[in-house]
Amino acid sequence: MTSDELVVLVDDDGHAIGTAPKASVHGQETPLHLAFSSYVFDRDGRVLLTRRAAHKVTWPGVLTNSCCGHPLPGEPLDHAVGRRLSYELGLPPAPADLILPTFAYRAVMANGVVEHELCPVYRVTVDGPAVPNPEEVGETLWMPWEEFAGAVLRGELVISPWCAEQVALLVKLGPDPMDWAPAPESDLPPAARVAS
Template identity: 35%
Template sequence: MNLPSPTDEWVQLVDDQDRPTGRAEKLDAHRRALLHRAFSVFVFDATGRLLLQRRADSKYHSGGLWTNTCCGHPRPDQPLVDEARRRLREEMGFDCPLIPVGSLHYRLPVIGELTEHEFDHLLCGIHDGNPQPDPLEASAWRWLAWPALLAEVAQAPDTFTPWLREILAHRQTELETWVHAHCAD
């Protein structure tokens, strides 16, 4: 498989306590399954519906799968929340305040020789407008109530990214707690 090389994209390598240990080119980190820092953004509307995106088919992995609002990797030595907001603007065309709500460490094969081996920080925010996604990042989007999301993931797990399924399996409580505290039921 011939994958594009994002040669100017670097990730922060970390240990299992999220302490920096170096840096690597993003695609190389995924090929060699190097543990690196990542973030997963979950943006809800005021009623508690989650904004999902379908990854563009042209993405070098997990194209066409539904996932949380935005995902990415902070540039080495840059503030995590600032980098997550930058990526949210780039992918989904809007910005909103983001609050860290937890983290998890996972190692998940995605395609071929690539592995998501990440110390993933979860961030939540509220936005009530419609996104204007970059079509090279997201081919579709939708707002989905939390119970409907859980039901869809249970019924058709292969239509969702592996990291979203991992987050829901291990950090569902933290996300639900945040939604109940910040959104109307």
């Protein structure tokens, strides 16, 4: 990934209002921008968790969901999911199912750095092992979804703030992640409705 990678800035209604260099948007005045979160599962229903690399600007060293990232301008979100899963975790292409199309959050670190993202959530099912890229991922851990979700809801795991909010919404969709019904692409915010 290049240091001048652009992210898509959005308004409160999810419309694109411009772009900005990724390196410039994560600070104390972070503008709302388009992103995604993904939850990777294996055929046994285990979720792949990652620990963010220690040099990350936001929530370094913190346990979180499988992969997060930003679509490039004009890039369909499901393509961005696949691109980042390959780059961060060495995973082969697999369908990305849209699960939470309008998730958004704002979180502030103790040092004042803000994350502020319109962040649709995807489910991906894989057969192969993850090969983490140390530039992005400190370590990986597979955990049964029920065990992970229960620990999150009980406050027993220190995880990223967006992951905590997402898990609370995902468990409402049912106990088995394989049974979650994908949302239609038309439910995505306008800025994310990019033709494949």
